[in-house]
Every structure is written in structure tokens, then in C-alpha cells.
Amino acid sequence: MTTTEHPGATAAPPVGTTVLQTVDVAVHYGGIKAVDGIDLTLESGRILGILGPNGSGKSTLLGAITRLVPLTRGRVLLDGGDYSRTPASRLAHRGIARTFQTVRLLPDLTVLENVQLGADLRLDRASRWRELVRRAVSAPVAEAIERTGVGDVLDLRPGELSYGTARRVEIARALAGRPRVLMLDEPTAGMNQPERIEVAALLRRLRDEGLTQLLVEHDVQMMVDTCDRLLAMNQGRHVAEGAPGDVVRDPTVQEAYLGKRWNRAADQ
Amino acid sequence: MAQDVLNALTLGSLYLLFALGMSLAWGTIGILNFAHGSIFMFAAFTAHLVSEEVALPMPAMIGLGVLIGAAMSVLIQVLAFEPIQRRARDHRKAELQIIVGGIGIAIIPLAIAQRITKSVPFGYSGGTFRVTTYDLGFVRVSNIQLVILVAALGLAGLIGWWLRAARPGLALRAIGVDSEVATMMGVDRRRLALLTMAVAGALAGLAGVLLTYYLGSIAPESGDAFLLKAFAAIILGGVGSIAGVVVGAMVLAGVETVVLVNTDGSWTPAIAFALIFLMLLVRPNGLFGRQEVRRT
Amino acid sequence: MNTWWLSNQILIQSTFISLLLALSIQVPLRAGVFSFAGIGSYAIGAYTAAILTIRAQVAPVVAIGAGVLLAAVVGYLLALLVARLSGLYLGMATISFTLFLGVLATNGGDLTGGATGLFGALSTLTTEHVIAITVVVLVLLAASERGSFGRRVDAVREDPQLAVSLGVDVVRVRRRVFVVSGALGACAGGMNTLLRTTVSPETVGFHLVVTALTIIIVGGAMSWAGAAIGAVIFTWLPSILQFVGEWQLLVYGIVVAIAAVYVPGGLLGLLQEGWRRMRRRGRRLPAEGAVAQTQAAAAVDPEKELAALAAPTTEVRP
Numbered sequence: 041m042t043t044t045e046h047p048g049a050t051a052a053p054p055v056g057t058t059v060l061q062t063v064d065v066a067v068h069y070g071g072i073k074a075v076d077g078i079d080l081t082l083e084s085g086r087i088l089g090i091l092g093p094n095g096s097g098k099s100t101l102l103g104a105i106t107r108l109v110p111l112t113r114g115r116v117l118l119d120g121g122d123y124s125r126t127p128a129s130r131l132a133h134r135g136i137a138r139t140f141q142t143v144r145l146l147p148d149l150t151v152l153e154n155v156q157l158g159a160d161l162r163l164d165r166a167s168r169w170r171e172l173v174r175r176a177v178s179a180p181v182a183e184a185i186e187r188t189g190v191g192d193v194l195d196l197r198p199g200e201l202s203y204g205t206a207r208r209v210e211i212a213r214a215l216a217g218r219p220r221v222l223m224l225d226e227p228t229a230g231m232n233q234p235e236r237i238e239v240a241a242l243l244r245r246l247r248d249e250g251l252t253q254l255l256v257e258h259d260v261q262m263m264v265d266t267c268d269r270l271l272a273m274n275q276g277r278h279v280a281e282g283a284p285g286d287v288v289r290d291p292t293v294q295e296a297y298l299g300k301r302w303n304r305a306a307d308q
Numbered sequence: 309m310a311q312d313v314l315n316a317l318t319l320g321s322l323y324l325l326f327a328l329g330m331s332l333a334w335g336t337i338g339i340l341n342f343a344h345g346s347i348f349m350f351a352a353f354t355a356h357l358v359s360e361e362v363a364l365p366m367p368a369m370i371g372l373g374v375l376i377g378a379a380m381s382v383l384i385q386v387l388a389f390e391p392i393q394r395r396a397r398d399h400r401k402a403e404l405q406i407i408v409g410g411i412g413i414a415i416i417p418l419a420i421a422q423r424i425t426k427s428v429p430f431g432y433s434g435g436t437f438r439v440t441t442y443d444l445g446f447v448r449v450s451n452i453q454l455v456i457l458v459a460a461l462g463l464a465g466l467i468g469w470w471l472r473a474a475r476p477g478l479a480l481r482a483i484g485v486d487s488e489v490a491t492m493m494g495v496d497r498r499r500l501a502l503l504t505m506a507v508a509g510a511l512a513g514l515a516g517v518l519l520t521y522y523l524g525s526i527a528p529e530s531g532d533a534f535l536l537k538a539f540a541a542i543i544l545g546g547v548g549s550i551a552g553v554v555v556g557a558m559v560l561a562g563v564e565t566v567v568l569v570n571t572d573g574s575w576t577p578a579i580a581f582a583l584i585f586l587m588l589l590v591r592p593n594g595l596f597g598r599q600e601v602r603r604t
Numbered sequence: 605m606n607t608w609w610l611s612n613q614i615l616i617q618s619t620f621i622s623l624l625l626a627l628s629i630q631v632p633l634r635a636g637v638f639s640f641a642g643i644g645s646y647a648i649g650a651y652t653a654a655i656l657t658i659r660a661q662v663a664p665v666v667a668i669g670a671g672v673l674l675a676a677v678v679g680y681l682l683a684l685l686v687a688r689l690s691g692l693y694l695g696m697a698t699i700s701f702t703l704f705l706g707v708l709a710t711n712g713g714d715l716t717g718g719a720t721g722l723f724g725a726l727s728t729l730t731t732e733h734v735i736a737i738t739v740v741v742l743v744l745l746a747a748s749e750r751g752s753f754g755r756r757v758d759a760v761r762e763d764p765q766l767a768v769s770l771g772v773d774v775v776r777v778r779r780r781v782f783v784v785s786g787a788l789g790a791c792a793g794g795m796n797t798l799l800r801t802t803v804s805p806e807t808v809g810f811h812l813v814v815t816a817l818t819i820i821i822v823g824g825a826m827s828w829a830g831a832a833i834g835a836v837i838f839t840w841l842p843s844i845l846q847f848v849g850e851w852q853l854l855v856y857g858i859v860v861a862i863a864a865v866y867v868p869g870g871l872l873g874l875l876q877e878g879w880r881r882m883r884r885r886g887r888r889l890p891a892e893g894a895v896a897q898t899q900a901a902a903a904v905d906p907e908k909e910l911a912a913l914a915a916p917t918t919e920v921r922p
Contacts, residue, residue: 106769108768127768127775129772130771131769146758146763146766147397148762156755157755160752161771161772168751168753172750172752217771340692388861388865391866392865396868400636403692404638404691405864407695408860409864409865412860413857415853416857416858416861418857423850539696574719575707578707578708580700581700581703581707584700588686588696589685589688
């Protein structure tokens with residue numbers, strides 16, 4: 041399927057089509073089973089949340105899906121095709137973008153350059169040249185900046201940003217590549233409440249425009265508000281899955297690590 | 309044959325004394341000191357200068373070399389490596405800067421020694437100690453060879469025991485595994501680092517004085533050659549492993565001696581380089597090295 | 605030609621050659637690859653040029669070109685060999701490779717002239733040629749430091765994993781860097797041999813590692829411009845430092861040590877930092893802590909930011 045090379049140009053599949061799938065994925069480090077037999081399905085135009093306490097294997101699972109962490113067992117499928125032998129760098133070209141648990145902006149580049157980095161893989165020879173000579177900002181970059189509201193800080197360096205702003209720059213970088221699947225690893229960690237609400241609203245809007253998302257978080261309220269579906273993990277294993285309200289009310293999930301108070305959050 | 313074995317053992321012991329301190333600092337506090345060779349040479353050189361003025365016996369000369377070596381090493385740690393580790397953005401950057409800083413610093417003692425000696429080798433003819441050789445029939449052994457063998461193996465054993473059994477030694481190993489956790493457990497990282505550097509410098513000074521006695525004289529440039537041999541010994545055995553550095557030093561000296569005895573010797577310098585290269589390709593952690601336990 | 609040009613030929617030549625040599629270390633370093641293989645390539649280029657010129661009397665462009673090609677191939681193979689290594693270990697492996705080549709040259713018999721080396725590599729290479737080649741190299745490197753390509757190399761250095769997730773083939777970048785480094789080193793070595801008409805194991809030894817490293821550390825490791833500053837300083841410093849006479853090496857050591865410890869960005873880093881501060885002052889942003897600036901900016905304009913977040917997008921996401 042050649043069109044996957046330029047997902048920006050393909051027509052979005054109808055909402056609910058399976059885009060990405062993991063089958064019995066496991067990642068073991070020596071005797072430690074960080075991820076152990078996870079099946080998940082990412083449907084187009086929906087947000088799947090992975091919920092779990094610290095150390096439950098969420099980030100490792102995300103690493104396995106993005107091929108940065110080698111699989112011990114299982115398969116990962118994109119558009120029905122197994123990509124567990126595809127080099128990780130090819131995934132970005134097939135329209136998968138991600139952020140990391142910690143802020144990972146390049147300290148010596150400006151905010152603008154950091155965002156541009158996300159779009160670089162899409163640049164053809166001509167626009168590369170335009171950018172080099174005229175320092176033009178390409179349309180996807182401008183759009184990503186506008187959507188995340190980082191336009192005021194473009195000339196600053198990451199070290200000069202507040203934590204919440206730095207995280208938004210990372211989302212901008214991921215969006216600048218015009219991905220069709222966006223994976224976010226705790227995007228609102230360290231943000232204050234208004235910032236969280238903004239980000240949640242942005243993610244929902246992106247979803248409504250057809251962007252498929254995988255969201256890893258431990259802020260349960262945000263997950264309930266944002267996701268279409270939740271998958272709960274504990275100690276690397278699948279605990280529960282379904283509509284957000286059902287998952288957080290699931291007694292196993294609550295008993296395992298959520299605590300009773302999230303019952304109320306889900307009812308709101 | 310027996311003579312060759314003894315000579316190889318002596319050479320290996322000298323490599324060992326030199327490499328021991330480097331390996332200790334590298335494996336525990338993560339400092340690969342490129343100025344180690346300079347410390348080694350300059351300690352021997354200072355002892356030479358003093359012996360020109362006062363005729364000292366061997367123990368005093370050794371004491372002097374040990375003190376100078378320890379002092380220089382601590383000074384470099386305080387003036388250069390500590391500021392680098394404090395300011396560097398991350399572990400990788402600090403590592404690189406420490407190497408470059410070490411290379412720069414190494415030039416300073418070398419320049420001073422070259423200037424004073426006009427690059428002529430120096431020795432301890434001013435001291436009271438004289439090398440005497442005993443003929444045991446099957447092998448000839450000198451008094452200085454005995455000192456070198458006993459010092460090297462004794463100190464390697466002592467440091468190995470200290471790292472395993474003594475409290476500061478255990479703390480030091482903890483730093484080598486995970487410095488953050490070690491700090492949380494109340495280990496005073498700075499003091500231990502200074503202690504480690506002092507021990508490393510003292511060993512370099514000791515090796516310098518003993519080498520000068522053994523060879524009769526050394527040149528200011530001898531430090532660089534030893535530095536590369538020490539790398540080979542450390543890489544061969546595995547960074548941070550005392551048993552590894554003992555084996556690495558002896559194997560290197562053994563192979564070098566075999567080649568030297570059987571050829572015209574022009575390939576001898578290549579052995580260390582070839583060993584480093586091959587070892588890194590085949591088994592980067594060395595014969596005795598632990599797996600990298602550092603988390604990302 | 606004016607007299608200054610004529611009387612300083614040697615220094616002018618060695619400025620450009622040491623610049624190319626330094627770049628053979630700087631290019632990998634910029635991609636986060638701590639490799640000294642460029643110095644080994646210098647030896648490859650130097651000996652190839654000498655052998656071809658003496659034995660086959662080929663044109664300088666062929667003699668140097670052959671060395672560049674050979675070193676590029678060797679660089680590629682080396683990159684495959686050391687693919688698993690990084691950081692310090694990579695540095696050690698490549699230093700060993702470089703020093704091993706020195707011993708190889710000593711033991712090369714008639715081909716390399718043994719310990720005395722090769723003499724009489726006469727050619728038509730001139731200072732102007734050297735400058736022209738260096739300028740072309742600098743233009744190419746300067747372009748590679750800007751725009752999309754430059755950013756992606758920055759990403760490979762600072763955060764390889766992030767670079768991979770952004771679609772950069774880090775392994776391929778690293779291999780290319782070895783090839784470029786080899787070509788640069790060999791070019792410097794070949795030109796130097798033809799200008800001096802001679803090469804020996806001593807001229808390709810460990811001291812070149814120190815020279816190249818000091819040039820980029822003092823000048824600044826993150827750009828070709830830093831290497832250029834460093835090359836000028838370390839080529840001309842000795843003639844300026846004549847008044848310190850025999851203590852010259854000592855001054856050299858102190859400069860390098862101070863630069864390495866206290867000025868990690870080199871002189872270029874200092875200049876850039878100063879320039880950035882001046883521009884910022886020009887824009888009249890508050891002078892206090894930078895974090896405060898951003899927070900202030902965010903506090904002043906929360907509405908605008910919210911508006912930006914909430915703005916309906918005109919573009920239809922496909």
C-alpha cells in the first residue's frame with residue numbers, strides 16, 4: 041500500500057475501522073514481565089486510553105507499539121500488516137507520531153525548530169530548499185503551532201519554558217508531521233488544572249477531525265473525560281477494558297489500584 | 309623461559325599498578341582520567357628532582373611519589389572534574405568533557421617536565437637505593453622486581469578486599485551501580501570521589517617511581533604509552549573489576565613478551581591497540597565485566 | 605603576491621589542513637558519534653597519496669582522490685564493525701584503530717618505507733588548491749548544519765531515540781558520518797603529504813588526536829565555524845606566543861584545560877551566547893530569570909492562548 045507513505049494525502053477511513061492492533065504483546069526484561077500478553081485495538085477516529093498505576097507497563101507497551109522496545113512475544117499490526125520487524129524510524133513515515141513520558145525537546149534548538157523537527161520527515165526536496173534559503177515555515181508546522189497555542193514562545197529555548205508549555209510544544213511537534221495515529225505518554229503530567237482541560241479539549245477536537253489516538257495517563261479524571269475506550273493494566277497484564285465509565289467502576293480495577301473515590305469521578 | 313615469565317610478570321605488575329587506579333575511578337565514580345599518565349610521570353619526576361638535592365632511600369622516594377600522585381589527582385578532581393560534573397547537562401556530555409579536560413590537563417605536567425629535562429630521560433642516581441640482582445640458577449631476579457611484584461599483587465588484593473568488605477568500599481560500589489540511590493542512602497559522594505581519586509593518584513605515583521627504578525630511567529613521554537596499555541588492560545578485564553584488571557594487565561604483558569621474544573619487536577606496540585579493538589567488538593564488557601546496570 | 609602571503613605559506617597551508625583534520629572529528633561529534641577514525645583516515649590519505657605519487661606519478665587530484673575513496677570505504681566498514689559501541693567505548697575503539705594504523709605503517713616494509721617513511725612525493729598541488737577544496741567542504745558542511753538536515757543531526761546527537769521516533773534512520777546517519785569523517789581526514793592527510801613531499805609514522809601519530817581535539821574544543825565542537833576558529837588559533841598561536849619561548853606547550857595545555865572545563869561550548873559558544881543576549885536585550889524582554897519570562901508571557905495573554913487553542917481550524921483534516 042503505497043499511499044501510507046503520505047498519509048496526509050489519503051482519505052481517512054470511516055470511524056471505527058481498525059488501524060493498529062497488538063496481539064499477545066509481551067516485553068520481558070530478564071525475569072521481569074513489564075508487559076505480558078496485551079491485546080489492544082486502535083480504531084480510527086477514536087481515543088483509546090491505557091490506564092494503570094506507575095510501573096504497570098503502560099509506557100513499555102507504548103514503546104513496544106512504536107518499536108523502540110523489542111518485543112519478547114506477540115505481534116503488532118498496522119492496517120492489518122505485521123510490522124514487528126519494521127525499523128522504528130519507518131513508523132513515523134507511516135503516520136505514527138508519539139510523545140514521551142518526560143519532556144524531550146532539543147535544548148539547543150528554538151521552540152520553532154523543535155516543532156519543525158516533527159515535520160521534517162514530510163519535507164520534499166523543494167520545500168527543504170525553500171526552508172534553507174528563505175527560512176519559510178511550512179503549512180503543517182504553522183498549523184501545529186496554532187492549534188497548540190505555542191505561537192508566543194517560538195524564539196525561546198526549551199529551557200526557558202514552563203513545564204506545561206514545554207509539553208504543548210511536544211504535542212505541536214508530534215502534530216507537525218500530520219500523523220494519522222498520535223500516541224501520547226502522560227501528556228498532562230506536571231500541568232495545572234486549566235492546562236489539563238485545554239489539552240483534553242484539544243485532543244477531543246483532533247479526534248473529531250479524525251485523528252486516531254492512544255493515550256497513556258494515570259490522571260483518571262482526564263481519561264474518563266477524554267477517551268472513547270479504556271484499557272486498564274496492572275503489573276503488565278490486562279485487567280479490564282471497555283467504556284471509560286465501566287472500566288473505572290470495575291471492582292477489580294478499583295480494588296487493584298484506583299481507590300474508591302474514582303467511583304464518583306466516573307459518575308459525574 | 310623462566311626469565312621471560314618473570315619479566316612478563318614484572319611488566320604486568322607495573323601495568324597493574326598503573327591501571328588499578330584508573331579502573332577504580334572509572335568503574336565507581338565514572339571518571340576516566342586521561343591525565344593519569346601525566347600524574348604517573350610527574351610523581352616520578354618530582355622524586356627525581358628531590359633526589360638530586362637529597363640522597364633519599366627507596367621507601368622515602370616511594371612515599372614522595374605516592375604523595376605527589378595523590379595530591380595531583382585530588383587537585384585535578386577539585387579543579388576540573390568536579391566543575392564538569394556539576395555543570396554538564398547530562399551524563400554523556402560530562403563523560404566526553406572529562407576525557408577532553410584530562411587530555412588538556414595532561415599536557416601541563418608534560419610541558420613542565422620536558423622543559424626542565426629537555427626531554428632527556430631521568431633516573432634516581434641521586435638516591436641511596438641500588439638495584440642488585442640475585443642469580444637463583446634458573447632465573448635472575450632483582451630486588452626491585454620483588455618490590456614491584458609484592459606491591460602490585462598485594463595492593464590489588466587489598467583494594468579488592470576493601471571494595472567487598474569495608475563500608476566505604478561498599479558505598480563506592482553502590483555509587484558505581486546507581487549514584488542516585490547511593491546518595492539517598494546517605495553516601496557522601498563527594499568525599500568518596502576525592503578518596504578514590506587520591507588512591508588512584510597514589511597508585512600512579514607508586515607505579516611511576518617503581519618503573520623508574522626498574523628501568524633505570526624514564527622519559528617525560530612515558531606516561532602516554534602507559535595510558536594506552538592501561539586502557540588495554542582495563543578493557544580486556546572489564547571496567548571496574550579488580551580481578552579483571554589483574555588478569556588484563558598480566559595477559560597484555562604476557563602477549564607483549566611473547567611477541568617481543570619471538571620477533572624484532574616492531575609489532576609490540578600494536579598488541580595493546582589490537583586487544584582493545586577486538587575486545588570491544590567481541591565482548592565490550594570485558595572478561596570479568598558486569599552487565600550495564602545503569603537505567604536509561 | 606604580497607610578501608605576507610609568501611612568507612607565511614606554510615602556516616596558511618597548515619591552517620586549512622588542520623581545519624579539515626579537525627572537521628573529521630567534528631562531523632561525527634556533531635552527530636553524537638565519538639570517533640577518532642578521522643585521524644586514522646588522515647594516515648590512509650597521507651600514505652595513499654605518497655605511494656601513488658612516488659610510484660605512479662599520478663596527478664595530485666588522483667592521488668588525493670584515491671586516498672579519500674579508500675578512507676571512505678574503510679570508514680563505512682569500520683562503522684559496520686563498531687555499530688554496537690557508543691560513547692567512550694567507541695572513542696577507545698577508534699583510537700585503537702588509528703594507532704594501529706600507525707604501527708602498520710611502521711611495519712609496511714618497502715611500501716610505506718618503514719619507520720623512516722616516504723620521501724619525494726613531488727606534485728603540482730598549491731596553496732590555492734588547498735584553500736579552494738577547503739572552502740567547498742565548508743560550504744557543504746555549513747549547509748548541512750542548517751534547516752531540516754541540521755535539525756535532524758541535532759536530534760541524532762541529543763536524543764537518538766527521539767530521532768528514531770521522528771522518522772530519522774539513526775543507524776544510517778551514523779554510517780554516513782563515518783564515511784564523511786574518513787573522506788575529510790584522508791583529504792587533509794593527502795594534501796599535507798603532497799605539500800610537504802614526505803610522510804612518516806611519526807607524522808600520523810597520537811599527537812594528531814590531541815591537535816584535532818584541542819582545535820574543536822577551544823573553537824567550539826558544534827559547528828564548522830568553531831573548528832575554523834580553533835584551527836586559526838592553534839596554527840597561529842605558536843608564532844604569537846614566541847615571547848613565552850620554551851613555555852609555549854605549557855600555555856597550550858592551560859588554554860585547552862580551561863576551555864574544556866569551563867567553556868564547554870568553546871569560543872564559538874561564547875560568541876553565540878553573547879549575540880543571543882544582545883538580541884534579547886534589544887527586544888526589551890525582562891532581564892530576570894528566563895522561566896519568569898515565559899510565565900509572564902503566558903500570564904499576560906491567557907485569553908489569546910485559549911483562543912489559539914480553541915480556534916476552529918480552516919484546514920480539513922483528511
